[in-house]
Amino acid sequence: MTDTAHDTPVADAARVDRLRSGLKRRYARETRFRLYGLLAIGIAVGFLLLLLGRIIDQGHTAFYTNTVTVPVYMDPARVNAAYPQGTNFEQLVAEQQLRRMNIVDDEQGTKASAMRRLFSSELKFVAAERVQRQPSLIGQTVTIAAPVSDDADLYFKGKIKRDTPSDQRRLSDEQLTWLDDMKTAGQVSAHFNAGLFQRGDSTEPELAGVLGAVIGSAMMLLVTALIAIPLGVGAALYLEEFAPKNRITDIIEVNINNLAAVPSIIYGLLGLALFINWMHLPRASPLVGGLVLALMALPTIIIATRSSLKAVPPSIREAALAMGASKTQTVFQHTLPLAMPGVMTGAIISMAHALGETAPLLLIGMVSFVPGLPHSLVEPAGALPSLVYIWENASERAFHERTAAAILVLLAFMIVMNAAAILLRRRFERRW
Known part of the structure; x- marks a missing residue:
């Protein structure tokens, strides 16, 4: 008893020292982790600023x-x-x-x-x-x-x-x-x-403009949105709310997730084989481009919509069903409206992603020189990503500054679309 009593203060002091040293090491690790995170963010922002600075320096003229x-x-x-x-x-x-x-x-x-x-x-x-x-x-x-x-x-x-x-x-x-x-x-x-925004492409660099490519990209996005958004949202609603949970739906879900990771050039090959070689649709037209981009955007829209539907609390569905609403009424009058901010965000982000794709457009012929402005969905047209590719490979030096200018215009479109997605989410987002 006496020895234990005499040893206790010493043991307590040693234990306190070990705890303090352990806390110091933990705090040091946490500090280093925060510094590593800040360093990673700083490097990423630095590379982004370097890229944007280089593009602006080359294209502002x-x-x-x-x-x-x-x-x-x-x-x-x-x-x-x-x-x-x-x-x-x-x-x-x-x-x-x-x-x-x-x-x-x-x-x-x-x-x-x-x-x-x-x-x-x-x-x-x-x-x-x-x-x-x-x-x-x-x-x-x-x-x-x-x-x-x-x-x-x-x-x-x-x-x-x-x-x-x-x-x-x-x-x-x-x-x-x-x-x-x-x-x-x-x-x-x-x-x-002003001619840069009022003319189409030209063999003369001083006369070349981005208007034809902007119109072509807008037409393609219109076709993409009209096809991909209704089909993607409908497929997500069925899989999440109505489809039975069995092996077939599991296989479908796995394939949708895999399709979201397929390289975009594969969709270009699919569009070339399906829409041009088999269906004989006009080559290099906004219609074909929109169909290819719709195939590419579908998995992203489906995944985003399903995630938004899952975020709606089950109590909403249970309350609607308890009040006598049918399954369909519950989904379309309660669940989907509450999930709509996430659905719109996913749709806009997928459209912005489709806007910047180049490889599928090159494979369906949108790499050819189109001097005029497109007037219909079946006429040959250009697009901003393919225009960047064409101008960068031109031999005239003056096209290179216009390449950077076209990139800035493309980035402006994508920034506007992503900003719209953020604003929509913040405007309609609900916290549960």
Whole structure:
């Protein structure tokens, strides 16, 4: 008894020391874990900012363009009044511009040809339209404003520099001097590039726009939403609320989960075989693109809808059934309305995911050049992801800045759709 009494304070002190050291180690581990989490978030945010910064740095210049304003004498001997589109306005403008700059051309017209390459081909269409609208302009001097060529535009934006070796740029030193002289004379002005949002694709970078791709993507998303959302929500309702729990439904559930993880290119192959080769639907049309994306979005919508239905407390169903409601009335008048915020969130997120898919669209032919704007679901059309792919693989350097601009437009669409999903969830979310 005496020994135990004497040993107890020492044992208690040792036990307290062990507890304190254990608490210190636990707190240290928790601190390290929080630091690791913050470090992981910081690295992820850093890479995201690096990516966005690189895209913005490369693409912000595409949102403004340079226009040259030149006086043009509509020479009656050279301007065809009956068919102004057949007049070589580019050569006419180049020759007159050389004369204003007191530059003498050679017999081969080398300098005039070099001057022509500083103006966009849009100049001849602008001049021809003016003459066709007002034939009385023939014999007068008219001021024409048109975009500069893609290389001249890059030079004014600082992406082509004079100190670059001449064999590594498409503009000669003489052409750069002419551009500087026109800039000094006030003939060149920079302004917002509205054509980027008003035109379709073009072989001329300075004339290329994203409107055709935006319309094509909108048409595809319309087809996708009209097919995938009703079918996905209906399938989820049946599996969660009505289907008996047996081996068949278990197999269906497993396959739905597996389909959500299938690479998107597989859906492209399926769409190519099913919709184009077998059903003979128009290739590269928004209809086929929407059908392929609907197949891809279905598993995501089904899974999200089932999760939302499971989140509704069973007491809601039991109360409705106790009040005499049928199973169908309980599902459609009580369970589904309460699960609708999650259903809408899943649908919007799946649509945003479908908007950014590229591989399925390439396989169904949406990689081809489509210059105009689509007017129906069965016409060939482009899409924003495929437009990014096409422009990035173009040889002209000016397309690369427009690639980054198209990516920014695509990101803006996806941010808006994801923000809408978050707002809908917060607006209608209920806590149980």
